[in-house]
Amino acid sequence: MNRKRCNSPSGISSSRKILRIGGDATNNEEIIASWLCESDESSADENDYIQSDRDDYSEEEYCDDGEAAGGASDPDSSEDGMPLSHFSRHIDSEKRQTGVQVSDSQVSTVVEGNVSQSRRKYYYGKKRCMKWSAEGPSRTTRTPAHNIVTPITTIDFSPDSPPSQLFSLLITDNIKTQIIENTNQKLELVRQKYKRQGKPELKDLDSVELDAFIGLLIFSAAFKSNNEDINALFATDGTGRDIFRGVMSKDRFPMILVSLRFDDASTRDERKQSDVAAPISSIFYEFVANCQKYYKIGENTTIDEMLVSFRGRCRWKKYMPNKPCKYGLEIKCLTDSTTGYLYNAYLHTGKNSDGNGLTDEQKKLLVPTQCVLRLAKPIMGTNRTITADNYFSSIEVCRELKKIV
Known part of the structure; x- marks a missing residue:
């Protein structure tokens, strides 16, 4: 695009001309005309630069040396495919707009700096301990093998199962049987200390009563009553919780609580030599194994x-x-x-x-x-x-x- 440029009248630089309110009208008109020409010239340069940008960003100039149309490398192109003429035009435009003279060596330095910045693929952190990629991971490539999560084999169960059945997957019948047998051994030792051994609170524990006892413990934990007095929980003056009295008596609950055992007391000393947590370790690790068995x-x-x-x-x-x-x-x-x-x-x-x-x-x-x-x-x-x-x-x-x- 060719535009006719206007020269300022009388060859005097417009920067030295002063527009005066009371001055000569002819002189003022010349100054205004000079300003308009300069404005038109600057806008023409800007339009020329924008147009050149549209022409320069072609597909051929940005392909690698091996991917060029003719296979021949352009001596005026940078290593990363960016044409050096683009940087030259950009700097020439800056010279016309700012009026600052830039030497060829400075142009070469700017071009090399831009090329090195565009080719950088990694950045190093403080003390060069970490190496960071300059480009984000591609979303179109195949997922790396180390990012593919391998599923773990589990035992499936119906999602419509009631909560009691799901609870029995973690606290299995085998765990309950061990607790009942060992607790009854302790209750037998406690009964020998009483003259009246047929008291209701001293009877053996069964599976139904164990489930009820575990339910009361979970209920008390849900209401933050772990440290609450048992007499307050079983109170009959309206301040207690009716569900506790409806499940078992006030004397039976603490009797089960102090007699509860998870291992065989006759072999405990031998097992504690290698495992200090022998009183609970067997049932604890069986519970952990059940947690892994049914959960993905x-x-x-x-x-x-x-x-x-x-x-x-x-x-x-x-x-x-x-x-x-x-x-x-x-x-x-x-x-x-x-x-x-x-x-x-x-x-x-x-x-x-x-x-x-x-x-x-x-x-x-x-x-x-x-x-x-x-x-x-x-x-x-x-x-x-x-x-x-x-x-x-x-x-x-x-x-x-x-x-x-």
Whole structure:
């Protein structure tokens, strides 16, 4: 596009001309005409530059050397396919608009800088510890193998099953049988201390009464009544809860509570030599296995510790001042990040208890690393994500998990 440019009258630069209100009218008209010509000239340059941009951005100029139409490389093109003429036109336009003179060496520096910036594929973080890609992941390519989550085999059940049937999948009949047998052994020892052994609160426990007792415990936990006095729960003056008196008597409930046992007392001392949590470990780990058997865990998991409130006598009871309950039994858990479902767990019973079930080489690692490896066993090789706090996060953990995958 060719445009006729107007020259300022009398060859005098317009920047030196001053428009005066009381000045000569002819002189003022010449100054105004000069300004209009300069405005037209600047707009013409801008339009020419926009038009050149539309012409320069063609498909041929941006293809690689091997993909050019004729197969021949253009000596005036940069390494990444960007034409050097584009940078030259851009700088020439800036010179016309700003009036600043730019040398050829400066033009070459700008072009090389733009080329190097456009070809950069990675950026390094502080102290060059992390390497970041300059381009986001492509959404059109195939998903990498390490990002494909492998499903875990589980036992299916009907989604319309009642809650009681779903509860029986976790607390199975085998667990209930062990509790009933061991509790009745303790009740037999308690009956020998009474002259009247036929009292109703001293009778043996059966499966129906055990289900009722567990239901009352869950009910009290739902209403935050774990530390409430039993007399207040069974009160008959209108302040108690009728459901407790409707299920069992006030004397029977504490009798079951103090007699409840989860293991065989006759072999406990022998088992405690290798397992300090022998009174509850057998049923606890059977419950954890049932949690894994019927649940399909999601893509994201979380590892953390949990302190179960307990102030009784126990050699591995822990004190954590930052926890709400302060005293209790520590349990290391792996849960589903979305639902909070408990998928794997173990009891932390003191020093060297985190490495149980690991190889001799893995037992030499740091304690947090042993914890992660032990909890992540059920999901090893499934490409799931594990999230943890700074206690469980380290370079050693990442290396060990990478070896297993």
